[in-house]
Amino acid sequence: MSPLSADSQLGVARTVKALRARVDAWRSSGQSVGFVPTMGALHDGHLSLVRMAARLSDRTVASIFVNPTQFAPHEDFSSYPRNEAQDLEKLQSSGCHLAYAPPPEQMYPPGFQTSIKVEAVSQGLCGESRPHFFGGVATVVCKLLNQVRPTVAVFGEKDFQQLLVIKRMVRDLDMPVEIVGAPIVREADGLAMSSRNAYLSTDERATAGKLNKIISSMADRLSEGADASDVLNDGRMALESAGVSRVDYLEIRSETDLTPVLYGPIDPAIPARVFIAAIVGKTRLIDNWPVRRA
Amino acid sequence: MSPLSADSQLGVARTVKALRARVDAWRSSGQSVGFVPTMGALHDGHLSLVRMAARLSDRTVASIFVNPTQFAPHEDFSSYPRNEAQDLEKLQSSGCHLAYAPPPEQMYPPGFQTSIKVEAVSQGLCGESRPHFFGGVATVVCKLLNQVRPTVAVFGEKDFQQLLVIKRMVRDLDMPVEIVGAPIVREADGLAMSSRNAYLSTDERATAGKLNKIISSMADRLSEGADASDVLNDGRMALESAGVSRVDYLEIRSETDLTPVLYGPIDPAIPARVFIAAIVGKTRLIDNWPVRRA
Numbered sequence: 001m002s003p004l005s006a007d008s009q010l011g012v013a014r015t016v017k018a019l020r021a022r023v024d025a026w027r028s029s030g031q032s033v034g035f036v037p038t039m040g041a042l043h044d045g046h047l048s049l050v051r052m053a054a055r056l057s058d059r060t061v062a063s064i065f066v067n068p069t070q071f072a073p074h075e076d077f078s079s080y081p082r083n084e085a086q087d088l089e090k091l092q093s094s095g096c097h098l099a100y101a102p103p104p105e106q107m108y109p110p111g112f113q114t115s116i117k118v119e120a121v122s123q124g125l126c127g128e129s130r131p132h133f134f135g136g137v138a139t140v141v142c143k144l145l146n147q148v149r150p151t152v153a154v155f156g157e158k159d160f161q162q163l164l165v166i167k168r169m170v171r172d173l174d175m176p177v178e179i180v181g182a183p184i185v186r187e188a189d190g191l192a193m194s195s196r197n198a199y200l201s202t203d204e205r206a207t208a209g210k211l212n213k214i215i216s217s218m219a220d221r222l223s224e225g226a227d228a229s230d231v232l233n234d235g236r237m238a239l240e241s242a243g244v245s246r247v248d249y250l251e252i253r254s255e256t257d258l259t260p261v262l263y264g265p266i267d268p269a270i271p272a273r274v275f276i277a278a279i280v281g282k283t284r285l286i287d288n289w290p291v292r293r294a
Numbered sequence: 295m296s297p298l299s300a301d302s303q304l305g306v307a308r309t310v311k312a313l314r315a316r317v318d319a320w321r322s323s324g325q326s327v328g329f330v331p332t333m334g335a336l337h338d339g340h341l342s343l344v345r346m347a348a349r350l351s352d353r354t355v356a357s358i359f360v361n362p363t364q365f366a367p368h369e370d371f372s373s374y375p376r377n378e379a380q381d382l383e384k385l386q387s388s389g390c391h392l393a394y395a396p397p398p399e400q401m402y403p404p405g406f407q408t409s410i411k412v413e414a415v416s417q418g419l420c421g422e423s424r425p426h427f428f429g430g431v432a433t434v435v436c437k438l439l440n441q442v443r444p445t446v447a448v449f450g451e452k453d454f455q456q457l458l459v460i461k462r463m464v465r466d467l468d469m470p471v472e473i474v475g476a477p478i479v480r481e482a483d484g485l486a487m488s489s490r491n492a493y494l495s496t497d498e499r500a501t502a503g504k505l506n507k508i509i510s511s512m513a514d515r516l517s518e519g520a521d522a523s524d525v526l527n528d529g530r531m532a533l534e535s536a537g538v539s540r541v542d543y544l545e546i547r548s549e550t551d552l553t554p555v556l557y558g559p560i561d562p563a564i565p566a567r568v569f570i571a572a573i574v575g576k577t578r579l580i581d582n583w584p585v586r587r588a
Binding site for chain 1: 405407408410412432437440441443462466467468469551
């Protein structure tokens with residue numbers, strides 16, 4: 001928690017210039033800066049990241065920017081939920097000092113033509129069905145980190161592959177920031193919090209609540225030494241019975257470099273996770289669960 | 295010139311950690327930092343960049359790193375001239391405070407997988423015959439800028455397309471550094487200084503000395519209103535007569551975004567340059583010349 005929380009009025013910056021004026025003043029007075037990038041539509045998952053950033057640094061900045069370059073034309077960019085007034089209230093009450101909410105032309109001025117690719121960890125999982133996704137994410141996060149220049153930036157483990165892509169990019173490009181992953185925040189029935197949960201009907205919401213139970217019991221069996229291919233087969237059948245419209249992927253992969261585990265018992269030396277992306281109704285949901293190590 | 299030049303012993307850093315220890319100390323005492331990235335084999339062209347960086351900032355860092363990722367397999371990476379002892383002496387006598395000479399594994403550790411692409415300005419000219427070149431350059435320069443974190447970085451106008459690629463990358467990724475271009479330094483007969491000039495035989499050196507005269511007289515005719523296609527045709531014939539082995543390209547392009555000018559008189563509102571890459575013997579030489587505006 002910041003010792004400076006008396007000065008608790010949330011500022012809002014809409015340009016890089018206004019953002020840097022605030023952040024540079026903090027930095028030059030020796031204060032550390034924590035940063036949480038978001039696409040708005042904030043829920044308790046985001047706010048847990050803001051609170052973690054506030055614990056790790058003197059000042060906390062959160063960005064709200066629905067990044068067009070990480071959506072494919074058929075995806076939900078235009079319908080993605082937006083409610084800035086509510087988001088700002090939530091940030092204020094979570095200990096955030098500055099919201100950065102740039103208009104698209106501030107991020108992508110005419111002539112913009114630079115992109116960042118993080119090769120291996122962008123492949124498979126969400127990189128398979130959303131081939132432009134991680135390029136768009138890496139590029140916009142690089143920009144945001146350069147705009148804010150935080151000491152530390154916090155990303156949720158719900159988007160676990162994204163967290164690995166960002167960590168790899170920051171290491172590979174020698175960006176002077178520490179990247180921290182924060183645990184998934186879940187609803188009462190274990191559904192991973194997501195802005196897209198708002199799309200679900202009552203029936204779909206019931207189905208969605210089963211995903212986390214299926215992957216957590218898969219992780220339990222793997223930690224007890226079960227064969228990965230058996231666990232994957234049983235998991236797929238369980239998803240079908242649960243009423244999932246389509247399974248985009250259900251995989252077991254190394255937590256460090258996403259090497260897939262296809263069969264045999266898990267190597268206890270290698271930290272692994274079960275990863276899922278499933279379509280419920282028309283909504284694509286993702287989640288992941290660590291395999292507990294003996 | 296730095297007011298601190300009494301402390302003029304050149305330091306050498308070989309790791310990011312050692313580099314940052316020096317540079318962070320300067321920065322935290324309020325000193326500005328100028329940076330010149332090089333591949334070594336330093337000549338007066340490089341040293342003019344170092345002197346410009348020293349004029350623009352309190353402390354000057356030059357890097358020496360022959361970047362493997364910007365050479366194609368058939369190019370001269372392994373034979374590229376290297377002479378670190380001489381380079382360090384030259385840097386010392388040019389007002390440089392710190393040489394950064396990392397080994398390759400410091401720049402590209404195992405698992406490295408990130409690349410940066412600057413789309414439009416990387417196309418044509420050198421991007422045509424060296425398709426991986428600007429990706430390699432953009433990525434390594436991004437790394438170096440993040441490692442050094444200078445206030446200002448100086449690049450030579452000899453590699454004019456590279457200068458535009460770096461300027462565009464820095465603007466697009468919001469990197470907190472000012473990029474400055476410095477004029478080409480030439481030999482007595484006008485040949486643009488280049489580490490690759492060392493490859494030339496006596497006869498080839500004579501031919502090489504004619505390139506700048508051909509493109510400067512092309513630029514003169516363009517500034518007098520001549521038709522671009524006529525000027526280009528005459529230029530190509532002049533290069534043939536001069537004994538050039540092969541012309542990689544001879545083009546007139548906008549100085550701001552490299553839009554080609556193929557015919558007609560130059561629009562005086564648009565700053566333009568004549569660009570050349572030619573093979574003399576087996577050595578590829580590049581040069582460029584601004585069209586003087588009325």
